[in-house]
Amino acid sequence: MTNLILVILCLTIGILLQRVKEMPDNAPKTLNTYLIYIVLPALALLHIPETALSFELLLPVLTAWISFGLSWLIFGTLGRKFSWSKTTTGCLIIVPGLANTSFIGFPIIEALYGSEGLKIALLVDQAGSFIIVSSIAIIVASIYGHGKQRKRDVTKKILTFPPFLFFLIAIAMNIDQVTLTGIPHEILKAFAATLTPIALIAVGLQVKINAQTLSLKALWYGLGYKLILMPVLIFISYRWIFNPDDILYKVSVMETAMAPMITGSIIAINHDLNPKLASLLVGIGIPLSFGTLLGWYYLVG
Structure with a gap:
């Protein structure tokens, strides 16, 4: 419950800070740079070396890949059909294509399934x-x-992208069974703990909710895909694979039903992929998802 209150509080703080005249215009981008270069690498080094890999967990993991693949297919097609700008299409592929499986997903899943x-x-x-x-x-x-x-430039961008670089390092640590303890572990925890407040305040700084923004069709296409269509697909298709009472099935559906991923919005914003839409997808999607997640929880039991 504390984490969920923190989410709402930080979004609200970001929105209120828009009224502070001393707040620089580039504040959200500065905060996002800190997250990408410091916090996300810290998360990789903190969690991945300690994660036990198992073949039976492959199907829940695949939900993230299925969601992003279908997002690319669907919004790439809709973008051509409706003549959306490339930046809007890219934003809709990335942000609704990724679920907020960590700092919103983790506390919710732990509260529901231990x-x-x-x-x-x-x-x-x-x-x-x-x-x-x-x-x-x-x-x-x-x-x-x-x-x-x-x-070549795209490949270089991926290989030099700090979270990906540190992900590879963390995977190597996992394979070699190397984990960080003591002071290094505590330092990583301290940086990782700043993800939720900093990321959500950055989003809140860019969310401007009014009748005009709420009427954006692209916004509701994205949220409809993320909060309804994808969970429906996993809910139906995975019932053919898992026992409906299996915790693997329940977590697969619930994680897919999470709000759009904040890190995805950071990537979209930093690449100038319709930053306004990217912020709205997260800023509106997170509080809206609390209601839709309740519905999915009652469906999966």
Whole structure:
């Protein structure tokens, strides 16, 4: 409950800070740079080396890949049909294509399904959402961003993207069974703990909710996909694979139903992929998801 209150509070603080004249215009981008270069690498080093890998957890992890793949297919097609700008199409592929499987997903899953559910959620996030946002999302951002980029430049951008670089380091640590303890571990925890407040305040600084923004069709296409369509697809298709009472099934559906991923919005904003829409998808999607998640919880039991 504390984490959920923190989410709402930080979004509200960000929105209220818009009224502070001393707040610089580039504050959100500055905060996002800190998250990308410091916090996300810290999260990788903190969690991935300690994550136990298991073949039976492959299907829950695949939900993140399925969601992003379908997002690219659907919004890429709709973008051509409705003649959306490339930046709007790219934003809709990345932000609704990624679920907020970590700092919103973790506390919700732990509250509903305990430590066993949290272990599954951790792998969905690290082996699914985190890899995608650190690599494929960068490719999409490069394709749909302003100007054409050479394949060599895109590859360089991925390989030098700090979260992806530290993800590879963390995977090597996992394979070699190397974990950080003592002071290094505590330092990483301290940086990782700043993700939620900083990211949500940055989003709140850019959210401007009014009749005009709420009438944006692209916003509701994105939220409809993220909060309804994708959970429906996993809810139906995974029932053919899992027993409906299996915790793997329940966590798969619930993690898919989470609000759009804040890190995805950071990538979109930093690549100038319709920053206004990226902020709205998260800023409206998070509080809206609390209601839709309740419905999904009653459906999966």
